[in-house]
Amino acid sequence: MPRSSLSETISSMELVDAHCHRVLEGPVDAAGFELAATEATRPAPPGVSHLDGAVGLAIRRWCAPVLGLDGGAPIDQYLARRSALGAPEVTRRLLGAAGLSHLLVDTGPAASGLMPTDALAGLAGAEVRQVVRLEDLAHALAARGVAAAELAPAYVEELAKATRDAVAVKSIVAYRHGLRVDPRRPDPVEVHEAARRWMAGPALGRLDDPVLERFVLWCGVDRGLPLQVHTGFGDRDLALAESDPALLQPFLEAVEPTGTPVVLLHCYPYHRHAGWLAQVFPNVYVDVGLTVAQVGARADAVLAELFELAPFGKLLFSSDGYQLPELYLVGAAQFRHSLTGLLEGWVAAGVMRADEAERLAVALGSGNAKRLYNLP
Numbered sequence: 001m002p003r004s005s006l007s008e009t010i011s012s013m014e015l016v017d018a019h020c021h022r023v024l025e026g027p028v029d030a031a032g033f034e035l036a037a038t039e040a041t042r043p044a045p046p047g048v049s050h051l052d053g054a055v056g057l058a059i060r061r062w063c064a065p066v067l068g069l070d071g072g073a074p075i076d077q078y079l080a081r082r083s084a085l086g087a088p089e090v091t092r093r094l095l096g097a098a099g100l101s102h103l104l105v106d107t108g109p110a111a112s113g114l115m116p117t118d119a120l121a122g123l124a125g126a127e128v129r130q131v132v133r134l135e136d137l138a139h140a141l142a143a144r145g146v147a148a149a150e151l152a153p154a155y156v157e158e159l160a161k162a163t164r165d166a167v168a169v170k171s172i173v174a175y176r177h178g179l180r181v182d183p184r185r186p187d188p189v190e191v192h193e194a195a196r197r198w199m200a201g202p203a204l205g206r207l208d209d210p211v212l213e214r215f216v217l218w219c220g221v222d223r224g225l226p227l228q229v230h231t232g233f234g235d236r237d238l239a240l241a242e243s244d245p246a247l248l249q250p251f252l253e254a255v256e257p258t259g260t261p262v263v264l265l266h267c268y269p270y271h272r273h274a275g276w277l278a279q280v281f282p283n284v285y286v287d288v289g290l291t292v293a294q295v296g297a298r299a300d301a302v303l304a305e306l307f308e309l310a311p312f313g314k315l316l317f318s319s320d321g322y323q324l325p326e327l328y329l330v331g332a333a334q335f336r337h338s339l340t341g342l343l344e345g346w347v348a349a350g351v352m353r354a355d356e357a358e359r360l361a362v363a364l365g366s367g368n369a370k371r372l373y374n375l376p
């Protein structure tokens with residue numbers, strides 16, 4: 001069957017990866033690869049592999065041909081080919097095949113062995129723009145020895161500096177105390193008191209104080225750049241039941257008058273809740289993120305569910321690629337494939353015209369992100 005013009009458009013269009021991280025610079029062994037490919041942080045029990053699931057199938061399907069193997073090649077063969085080619089060549093091939101024009105990179109988490117962003121840009125053939133993590137910035141100031149009384153003004157100044165060339169800010173409040181966020185702006189006395197408590201211990205812990213979390217969130221809102229918020233699944237450091245984006249509703253109500261856009265990242269398995277929030281809040285957007293790569297072939301169903309309520313102009317693509325270049329390519333290839341199937345089905349069923357479907361595909365792949373993040 002000849003490929004439709006819609007399918008040609010989707011396979012050749014450049015994507016804006018609106019939320020990703022950095023890749024590992026050096027080689028990774030089989031056990032490390034298995035853990036980096038999923039959200040698991042513990043090895044699988046004997047007889048089980050984390051790669052024997054949706055994301056493993058997607059890696060073998062989309063990445064093996066780019067490394068010169070047959071699609072679906074067994075994982076042992078894939079990993080052997082990977083080490084034979086060497087990390088720089090593997091990264092260059094996989095990132096190049098993802099067809100990305102821009103990478104919006106959250107430089108946290110700062111694990112060791114990650115490639116500098118300019119090297120990442122070179123290997124991906126894409127422009128890299130920075131996303132500043134709100135919690136990390138406060139932690140860096142406290143670690144530098146800023147006094148508790150000075151934390152608030154120093155943070156505002158530091159955020160202005162750090163975001164001069166950034167396209168967005170990001171919060172991982174889901175990982176710190178969940179999304180049941182008290183929507184009130186904390187007053188300066190509360191912030192000072194909380195900073196004093198946080199900095200009083202013998203060693204500086206991570207920023208998880210609810211008052212300081214609210215403080216950095218509101219500083220992010222005041223900055224006016226899109227505020228990306230991790231929602232839904234991730235690794236087991238978060239409480240999944242507290243990561244439902246619907247829990248953010250009071251905070252979203254409070255942010256709405258400011259006009260600052262809030263981008264709900266990942267969202268799964270609460271992506272339908274996120275779709276509703278995007279419909280009822282003018283400033284709320286939904287990014288498919290981590291979900292598309294991790295659910296593999298089931299991305300067809302997840303994308304279809306995101307299309308139920310969210311206005312199409314509010315949907316964004318990202319890979320949430322981190323450590324393994326495979327995750328960038330799987331995110332992009334699976335997104336293209338699932339989107340093609342979904343829209344071709346709609347065109348065939350008379351849901352929308354073919355030319356409209358093509359315009360929608362380009363909007364989802366890059367147009368919405370360029371508008372929201374003010375990219376050239």
Ligand SMILES: [Zn+2]
Pocket residue numbers: 019020021106320
């Ligand atoms: Zn991420």
